[in-house]
Amino acid sequence: MAEIIPLRGWRYNQDLSNSIQDLTSPLFDVVSLKQREALYQNPYNSIHLSVPQGAFPAKEAAELLQTWKTDGILKQDYLPGIYVYYQYFRLPDSDQEYCRKGFMCHMKAYDWNDQVLLRHENTIPASVNDRIELLTATQLQASPTHGLYTDPDFTLEKYMDESIQAPLHESEDYQGVRDVVAVIQDAAIIQEFVRVLKDKQVLLADGHHRYESSLQYRKTCMASNPEHTGNEAYNYHFIYLTNTEAHDLRILPTHRLLLHLPFTNEKFLAQLDLFFTLIPLADPYDLNEIIAGKKWAFGMYLRGKPYKIRLKPEVHEQISWPLPSVVKDLDLTVLHFFVLEKILGIQQEAQRTSDQIQYIRNFAECLSRVDHQEAEVAFITNGVTIDQVKNVCYSGALMPQKSTFFYPKVISGFVFSSIKENEFLLEVSPCL
Template structure:
């Protein structure tokens, strides 16, 4: 099903890549304002291409890209390859070192109805539009999205393990994660990668906005090209693929932070009571622990007061949203339906662009934002499991926006993928 291709990546020249630590950057949707300003001070940092600034940021990124190519800041690898990417990391409270194994390649930007690439959560429209404009102007994928394939036989791992012994780059990123990149040029091995994926569906783990940007760009270019074949460069998208069967795949929770609401704390709690068992808690820093592993349970930190919320099971059937049971059963569906729609009166579609609603992965940051008055309340949730992601994807439905946080995030700056026709491998036969 999934057509993938190796790529001739654009990478920093040898004169610069010895300082790769100073050239990488976080993805556009996780980089903080403070991080951005620090990274912008380096004139060659990848953030100038992935999160450009200025009055016309996409246009300025396109101009800068051409300058970097002309001046040798970036150079294209002469041979097509599959780029192996390993991330070594630890989690709080554990001594274990995890290793998420995967590889970077180009994949066709399949439309959702083709059921080759499956999404699991909603997107925020404004973020998609931003990515489309940047792709149109630069014709460059600045960072890979993250996809999951299922291979219980682990056919590709031995080849990746061998490749990673000779890394192109090795660095520690902003997350404290050790990132290692290598490349496979062997034609027979590349063919095995292509054949292994050709009967797979791919679940989109992270990067829904960037993928939708590529998909919309493909549709636009297809409509403009009467000679469209399906092999043009604009049909493809850069993706980091990992095996969903690997034990070191980790998903962290994404909490909700609300800056303001139009009702008093007392009225808010009263409106919650028909749906939730509300238990006051003394220490807000225990909210993530008291809900751990409990279904339909949330932490609420409201104007300096902490509560544990647990949905009354008998009210769950009141969810009238036309979702399959796989989606209705999710904690975040319960939260968005009962808290945001029923209590706050914000309809499901309006929640996608809700002013003042932000998404926070850091639990202590949620508490801090409420304590400093930056936010009125924080809703703390458990993580979504890999099995839940699979069930939702295969059902054809999608989760609420920002449901999952696959950890760690990939980084930007190791490589870039051009979709200019003269810089792209446009057919599988040309690769082998």
């Protein structure tokens, strides 16, 4: 099953890390243009490595990385370790503080058919290509993907709770989340982490594009290395692992915007009426609450007019995609099949690359985009549950793309993972 090893992380030097909040950045696929422009103003912010600028961004990131190493901006930790990462957060309209507990390490980059690391959604090809180019040039993983393991005994939490009392970094990020990072370098405790994970499957929660890029990079390196053993640096991927059994694991919905409709309101509503029960509403700000907890129900904001729509149960069996029942039962499968394919004619595979579909987490932004005529309809969705994620992963099938938004997002810049062979070899020998 899952093979993990510690890493000798690259981190900002002590002088810079005293202001670590000025150096961290959101993940490449969630950072907004406005955030990018602000972060680019700091010449040492991690955004320059994760979302580089320039005519040849990957090449420029590689050159900058080498400069930072040479100048001591980044330094590699002397001992290998497991990097504990806690995120303290609140959800809207709640005073309860949550703490998502996890740890960062290296894990073997398993092919999907190995059934060790299981995915739950499709990737978008253009994003994968961008990440492959950057990884090839820098041989650096600027942020970990998010994986899930299942341990109802909570074996590792006691070690993480102890280590977090002596943090390396502590800051508040753009989400309003308090991030705390520590490191475990005790060889015996590290072996306990290795032991617990060795009989586990890992579910990929977030970072499908970055993981896919690691797989493609690994295949390229294997093809060019006749001496391939499976232990080379390129076989490993930087990952953040959290326990599925923890109460503080939260998944938020990702809504859908359609930029253009080929129908008038009347014709579109008539098409929807073939499959859905439609209820007009007075206030669009009720859309997310009125569907909460209701199966196959969506809020729809159509050119300024709000509706609750819910699939007629008798038509569900019309879903003809070759999927197991656990996937056919998902709200988003219903939305993508009946609205995107049956009504709008966007076939299942074409939905992954369509420039007419946008994925937005923020509810108010969805309404605003329609009000400002930047989109013609917004579909407001419920979030999936962790049990649904598990069931889909174990089924071997996939959810529609952008089905989950694990909250909070991990942050780039606390620890960097190198898969350069001369830097990687140093990290495995002291402990394994």
